[in-house]
Amino acid sequence: MSGAALAVVVVVVFFLALYLLQRYGDLWKQQRLVLFGTLLSWYLCFLIVFILPLDVSMTVYNQCNSNITNNTTPATPTNPSSRSEANFSPFPSMSPPGKCEEPWTYIPNETLRVFWRVVYWTSQFLTWLLLPFMQSYARSGAFSVVGKIKTALIENALYYGTYLLIFIALLIYVAVQLKWKLTWADLQTIGITAANTWGLFLLVLLLGYGLVEIPRSYWLSSSHDYMLSKSYFKVAKMANEKAEADEKLADVMEEVAGIHASVRQNHFLRKYVDIILTKCPTKYQEEMGINVEISRVDQNAPPTKRVLVKLHEKVVSAVQRHNQTQVQWFILLEQAFHLEDVAKSRNSSLRHFTHSFPLAHRGWIRRFIYTPTVEWFWECVLRQGLCRLLAVLLCLLSAAVIWSECTFFSTHPVLSLFAVFIQLAEKWYNYHCIEMVCFVVILFMCVCVYSTVFRIRFFNYYYLVPHHQTDAYSLLFSGMLFCRLTPPLCLNFLGMIHMDSAISHKDRVQTSYTSIMGSMQLLSFISDGFYIYYPMLVLLLCFATYCNLGSRCLNLLGFHQYITDDDLTSDLVDEGRELIKRERRKRQRAEDGENRRWAWRERCGVDRATGRNRAGYTELKDNQKEPVTKIKKSVVTFTRRNEKADEQQTGLLQEDSSDDESPNRRSTGGSYLTLSPPVKGVFDDV
Template identity: 35%
Template sequence: MAVAVLLINLVGTAFFTTTLCYYYGNWRKQHKVTTLIASVSWWLPALILTLLPVDIASAYFRSCTLSEQSVSDNFSVPLDNTPCRAPFFYAEHTVFLVLWHIVYWSSQFLTWLLIPLMRSYTRAGDFTPLAKLRSALRDNIFYYSSYLLIFIVALMYLIMTQAISFDLRYLKVLLITTSNTWGLFLVVIFLGYGLVEVPRSLWTAGNPVASLQRAYFQLSKRNMELVDEEERLTEIVLQVDRIQLLLSTNHPLQPYVQIVSKRAHLPPENPVPNPESERRGGVRIDELDDPIDLSTLSLSQLARVHRSLKSTQHRRNRARALYEEAVKHALWIEDVNAFRAKRRPVSAFLQDYHGTVLHKCASKWSSCLLLVQWYWRCYLRMWLLRVLAIVLSLLSLIMVWSECTFSVRTPTLSLVALLLKAEAKERDYFLLELSSFLTLGYLSFAVFYTVFRLRIFNFYRLVGSHHTDEHSLLFCGALLCRLTPSLCLNFLGLAHLDSHLSQTTLIVPRAVSKTLDALADSMTGATKVGQVFISSSNFSVESSYTQFMGHLDMIPFIANGFNIYFPILVLLLCLLTYFRFGSRVLHQLGVEQLIETPGYGTDRSGQSVNSLADDAIQDGRLLLRKERMTMFRNSRSYASDADSDSEQKFPNLLEHYLRTKTQQSPDRVRLLQSKKETPSPTFRTVSIPVEDFDLISHQSTSVPVEYSEDDVQREFSLHTNSGLERYPRW
């Protein structure tokens, strides 16, 4: 059975992580060794997370057999008629010890040695593999030296204080303990964010009004990022052109300059003309801010230019992909809000957002399926997200409570420990494995949700649809290998499967202690024979993972303070995340942030004073209107083609909407009219029917707008090109 468990985990986790790594990475352009290392660094943590519940159930089964033998030696009457049956997924203690040695040390080798080298190697701008390797070693000298110095200082301190003896066994435990301490510190930070943000993101996704405002806000930010990256790339390309133009043809660096120039003029992926970058493209070579002195040009300087060019090109492509994704998402949310307001199925919406599968259904079933999908997309999906957000909020509260009370062993206050002990009492090991997997899965999802949303100065970022660079994939793999062992050790502490972490550190009143102890015994199974009580808590349950990893009380300051300050820090970070402390600080510093807390950013009269966020939302609206107009014009320009319907992104919805509502929907056009672009002095006031055309919500406070009839007709003119150049593509 142990071989079957191992094979199932190996194949299942390998398939899942490989698919996930393929979704984020670009295997066609990445180095094969980098792809292999990134896939393995994502696979090993998944293997640990799926095998640990089996280890826990196996540990409880071994404890059950030991307690049964102990009772049979002391009592002639059996205390329990239920025998100890092995779990469905079961493996021996020695198998897990060998497995944890291989998986743990492999992951540590990746996260501390191999991945840092590969990250520097992939970012290097040198022109030969040997030169890239030298640059990678040079970049990591300080990294390795600092960690080695810290470890030597800690080791000398522990030896001088006689906390440990200079022994190979203690040295191994010290290495594991120091690595886990750093990992637990990161786990606390990521848990404090993820336990709050995961339910809140689902709740926001179930709110159409908040989703639309956030979609506008994100679209504006993505556009600014795209403009900035286009400007940076233009400057670097001009710098490369200057070097190529002024460098003599017989210069020894000319072959390397040709390599850089060839890369600089590669065609962009999915080019989208941008007016800001086009205007920047008119800059002359002699107007560069920081030109390179060609008299002192060296191979190392050219390698730095090449390195900067590679990273900037990737960031530009990534910004473009994010912008296109933001456009699609905003279009979807806006259309859902528009057709929700009608409160009846609309043929245009059903025809556009139904998917290709329903085309193959019979005609009598197709209309029913379209109707069901309309209700699902407009109503049921949002309510389901809200219900799921409430369930996960309760689960987050349980996790926070368990984090704050897991150090109290008697009485048992950790809800996770109570749940697992109650299932162990019933000897339902399959349910025990399932509960452990779900609980550990939610904790890991909260931590990894933070990892996947982490963004460090636009340098590290995970973007789907094959737009994540090699450096970000490796950095994520290193974080996963570093966090997963510490997260599992934290979960074992919550479940009271680490005896050193489960010591009583808080003083509980005697009366309260007796009541809670009686309740805990009723749930965990104290058995009475005559006047003798035998509690299952008397038998120490410790998994193979804990025995291999050791305990966190080797270093004195961890043993004396970790059990108290660790849960307090989790609770504090959750509160800071709930009240959006970081966003408020950035907002006060002038960085635009969308803070959806009721009452924040408004004055006493209820008017918004958050001008930065409001401006970003209005910019997002404007951008989306321009994108709609561009898509509509493209669809009309290819209307004569017989295959145009399969090439358009949103043909049926946009054509139906703009063909039938042109004269009635100034909301589609009003944000296109800027103050500088309104030449006609003739205006009229139009009231917009909220139920049909207000795409924000039925609670919108927007007032009737003024617009020029001539400009509107020019915008929607399908047979002239007079108005096409006034609103270029973004």
């Protein structure tokens, strides 16, 4: 079992990272280098989270062997004959001393150290060097690889220089403290400490938000009225963003059209203009092709290459933002329609969920498993109770994390709840309990932090949009955040369970993860001060999140947030409700029109029989329920003189049967009888 657990975790985590990348990115259109960098950064960070519980159980096993070897404490291992029962029992039976039972996920110590060293330094290389460079490279508007590399180096010069100055300052401080006796291991420790300090600063901010927002979001999602009002608010807000994106795209396309008209085909900059045109939507490309000759009458001076580079960057950004708003708009419409359907179905006594716009083709899951009756019970009965139960459990877990963050520095007595659990399980060498507690706690902390990374939005520069709409810059930025947040998150967790000697102040076996970090005592003001007391601020951030202080501040600055007791929020909710009504009427008219056209095509279709010649055609009877003039059935026969005439007559009949603009037209063999429709647009909705 030594390598099976590690292999399973490695494979499962890879597919998890690939699934998230497929959900937010576009595997077929985005640059391969961007996809590779993002996938690798997400994969390594998720891998750290899943492997750390195995490292903790291995540390407990190594501590047992160390105790037996040094005879410092009596060993209390488990009897090999009852090995399987001991692993699954919360209180295993005691066994003869002198032998420690291996955990079921046993991994050699050297393998873990090599694994952590490769994973950690690869993630640090990604977050501090490669991903920032790739960000600038992907966002550059240059037309060649050399130009993109040059732009990326210039943009990152200040970025790299800032961190170099911080490292030099810490280096001078340590050198003075140690009287200039530094080793390569000390330099590594300084770099690791500086990186973890910056990561811990961000970690507490994001963790404090997630510890409150995640349980609260599940509790509020159980309230249908709240979800519907918030959906209206999002629709109104997205309508404004959609209008701004459309306007910006139109302005950029107008600028492109002017440059397209000013640069002739034989100009040396024409190839760059053609590259820009390929990034424009098809509709605008066609308009530019039609109006190019007219625009050249008032021709301007050709632009410079620098202007084209900036324009190229603007076009890519405007098109990406336009596509994002379009996709988000339709998603919000579907969510609002669904919530309105839930409100209608809750008041129904039929216990049958009814969709306003049912799917044309339903899969076998909806036909046989998730039937309308099952959907009604889930949406109207079960979902509310399950969401509230999950919210209560998450709230208790959040309270335990907050308490442990504020008290993990206390070792006598031990106040951290998770440290108490781990020490109790360590006494009985219950590896299953140790790994389960570690996995649940660190997974919850990661969900709180990572979900905040997926939710936050820095204007339009960083924004993770699902349904394959996230741009390359945002994907790479998320990878950078993950790589910076995960190492301090793991160190913070090890401190909470007193597996870090810098916190517990005990002479015990260290985990393989902390062994590669080196001794933090080189920077005592960080290891004994910042690492211990700064996480206490998570309590203050949780209180601010609970009171919605951040949302209220953003609302005052003009960035509208959903606040239940705000007048502006109420206005946006009313606006969103009207927008949903309008979109519902529009979609209903479109469906009714499509149904009418389909009915006319069915009634006026031509029987295309092959292999024999027809002698005549029979007029179809009108439906008795339709308020139109009845047409008596008549038979008109004709004799075809040649094959050419036959093809012409058949073609006319087929064209008439598929004409959507004239549904009242009737055809008889070789002649037409037309009922003129009313003027288009007058009685379309009747």
